[in-house]
Amino acid sequence: MADRGTPHAPEPAVGDSAQLRNVVLVGAAGAGKTTLTESLALAAGAVNRAGNVPDGSTVSDYEEIEHRQQRSVQLSVVPVNWRGLRINLLDTPGYADFTGESGAGLRAAEAAVLVVSAADPIGLPTLALWRECRAAGLPTAIALTHLNAAHVRLDETLAACRDAFGDGHPDTVLPLHLPVLQGGRPAGSLELLTGRRYGEPGDLEPALTEAARGQLVEAIAGEDDTLLERYVAGEELDPASLTEALRREFLQGTLHPVLVTAPPPDPAGPAPGAAELLDLIAEAFPTPLERADGLPPGDPEAPAAVQVVHTGEDPYVGRLSLVRIFTGTLRPDTVLHLAGHPDERVTALSIPFGKQQHPVPLGLPGDLVCLARLAAARTGDALYADPAAEPFLEPWPQPEALLPTAVEAHSKADEDRLAQSLGKLSAQDPALRVEQNADTHQLVLWCTGEAHQAVVLDRLASRFGVHVDTVPYQVALRETFSTTASGHGRHVKQSGGHGQFAICDLTVEPLPGGGFEFVDKVVGGAVPRNFVPSVEKGVRAQLAHGVRAGYPLVDVRVTLTDGKAHSVDSSDAAFQTAGSLALREAAANGSIRLLEPVDEVQVLLPDEYQGAVLTDLSARRGHVLGTEPGGPGLSLVRAEVPELELTRYPVELRSLSHGTGHFTRTYVRHALMPASLAAQYSHAS
Structure with missing residues (x-):
């Protein structure tokens, strides 16, 4: 056991990649990932009881916003030393807005620990994280937290884990330790394979212990013909052989050991389950040379290949990029090539x-x-250090940013720094999408949800000193035009010297979905040929500004039917003005309707929430196109929905589906807005 006195940093370097372990902790919000990470750091002597490192700060969730919001919002790496190894613990956010950070942790690690609260039912967010670990090919162990909560029964929790994570084979999810109880509270544990005891002495049920050990040994031996033969013959299997077989099955994904953790019974002592998990990581978890996701094993002699898994900002050195080294050895002065950009030279690690x-x-492969x-x-x-290297590291999927937030700089000083700050922030946060909307001229920050929105605005203010005001999203x-109408444009002025003279007559008719057409039907040279393009230019300028409510005018055919010109006073500018005036008069004589954008929405969600989502889409003026299976227990709903009804849909879908629904949206067309609704928007924009 490591010394728990003065906290200390990890060793500065490791001799080879076999001395590294990269482990990502995932779990739903509130499961206790950060608390478990700090318990592991405490057991390894990296932090003190308050979770602090020598400078007094916390080693995980150290950003100010995480303290203010009381939740993790970014990937944190906590390196600890244990049994001659450096273990990088990757603590990930559990909140749905920050799944991109979880994806970064999955990419950087070789194995995962799914943190499950025994005090809560195993919900769909936890199941989704389990599926992500399996899809990433990561061997996954399960850590149970909150076992000290009232009404929690270990046997019921284990049964729920077997049902949820057994993939139809419950004997693949089995406890590796049983808690030792002291006064009814976990105070330590017994490892079932070796009989090793952790923590304080306490009570165990011999019958339960023997049954659990027999089940575990039988499951391990059943996957190894040699062990199975010895087991069936009644031979007592030695702990070393069992541990070796456990590691083999864990790496193959055919066994998911369950560990129990709990708050320490003595505030000055270790947390039950922490040392046990560190030992399991040291003995059974894969090294960086044993990745199971198809990426090439790290060769320290090959040209370096790295991937940026997190980007932060240091007040003294500026941008800090956390990279995972996949191949090669990274040293100062290594030159790295990024496609489409100038080469980057490593200055220090x-x-x-x-x-x-x-x-x-x-830095070695796996670092x-x-x-x-x-x-x-x-x-x-x-x-890549080799600019000719074939790329093999693809970005991991990011959650789609679908919640718009329109912002304006609070002051002139903020405006001067806003664009640069947003550029830095979007480089650090790939889930953020920044848009300068060409139609509404609004600056829009597209976020994954309200929590992500709060983090983005907070970081703008606290990290970059830029303050913005949120404004209604447009x-x-x-x-x-919904009817055909005609207009007369007369622009005649005389003020000495050359005057201005242009007259034109236009007919405007609806052209649904046809964009804009301009037709010249002037006869007899009433409008000279050289001024016809001027009329069209004036009409197009008025189209951009709109004719009634200030929105662009679309889907019309404009026909020039007649006009008059003056041999001296007519000009390009005069006929542009006349064309604009004629279009405005046609609008006054005709009927103008508003068009709104319509998106095709695809919603993927568990079957049990399909009815609620369909009802909600209908209430949003949506037209359901169909439903189809989206996977085991999942439905895919397709609908066309006006964009006005989707402004807060990411938040409301999350509420409807208890955080399990996901959707995408694609612009389809503009369609007529109901007259009753259009009245609210028929003002100059």
């Missing part, structure tokens, strides 16, 4: 430890190291 950075001389001042690389980008409406 460090490993993160809370807010601190500890310099290291090099997680920080590089300062990478100018162009964003989160998800891959960099949808790009259009105007169109």
Whole structure:
């Protein structure tokens, strides 16, 4: 057991990749990932009881916004030393808005620990994370938390885990330890394979212990012909053989050991389950050379290939890029190539430890190291020392940012720095999409949800000193003619010298879905040939500004039917003005309707929520196109919905589906807005 006195940083370097373990902790919000991470760091002597490193800061959730919001919002790396190894613990957010950070953790790790609260039912978000771990090919263990909560029964929790994560084979999800109870509370544990005891002495049920051990040994032996033969013959299997078989099955994904954790019974002592999990990581978890996701094993002699898994900002050195080294050895002065950008030269390497950075001389395959001042690389980008290398590191999927937030700079000083700050922020946060809307001229921050929105606005203010005001988000409406109408444009002025003279007559008719057409039907040269393009130019300028409510006018055919010109006073500018006036008069004589954008929406959600979502889509003026299976237990709903009804749909779908529904949206067309609704928008924009 490591010394729990003065907290200490991890060793500066490891001798080879076999001494590294990268482990991602995933789980639903509130499951206790950060608490477990701090317990592991405490057991390894990396932090003190308050979860602090030597400078007094926390080693995980150290950003101010995480303290204010009381939740993790970004990937944190906590390196600890254990039994001669460096274990990088990757603590991920559990909230749905930050699934991109979880994806980064899955990409950077070789194995996962799914953190499950025994005090809560196993919900769909937890099941979704389990599926992501399996899809990523990561061997996955299960850590149970909150076992000290009232009414929690270990046997019931284990049965729920077997049902949820057994994939039809419940004997693949089995406890590796049983808790030792002291006064009814977990105070330690017994490892079933070796009989090793952890923590304080306490009570165990011999019958339960023997049954659990027999079930575990039988499951392990059943996957190994040699062990099975010895087991059937009644031979007592030695702990070393069982541990070796456990590791083999864990790496193959045919066994998911369950560990129990709990708050420490003594505030000054260790948390039950922490040392047990660290031992399991050391003995059974894969090294970086044993990745199971198809990526090539790391060769320290090959040209370096790295991927940026997180981007942060340091007040002293600027941008800090946390990279995972997949192949090669990274050293200062290594030149890295990023497609489409100038080469980046590595200046120095460090490993993160809370807010601190500890310099290291090099990085081996599997290392997680920080590089300062990478100018162009964003989160998800891959960099290669060999510019001719065939790219093999693809970005992981990011949650689609579908919640719009329109903002304006609070002051002139904020406006001067806003664009640059948003550029830096979007480089750090690939889930953020920044749009300068060409139709509404609004600056729109597209976020994944309200929590993500709050983080983006907070970081703008706290990290970059830029303050913005949120304003109502505007949808790009259009105007169109619903009836045929005619207009007369007369622009005649005389003020000495050359005057201005242009007269034209236009007919405007609806052209649904046809955009804009201009037709010249003037006869007899009433409008000279050289001024016909001028009339069209004036009409097009008025189309852009709209004719009734200030929205662009679309889907019309404009026909020039007649006009008059003056041999001296007519000009290009005069006929442009006349064309604009004629179109405005036609609008006054005709009927103008508003068009609203319509999106095709595809909603993927569990079957049990399909009825509620269909009802909600109908209430949003949606037209359901159909439903179809979206996977086991899932439905895919397709509908066309006006964009006005989708402004807050990411938030409301999450509420309807208890955080399990996902949707995409694609613009289809503009369609007529109901007259009763259009009255609310028939004002100058």
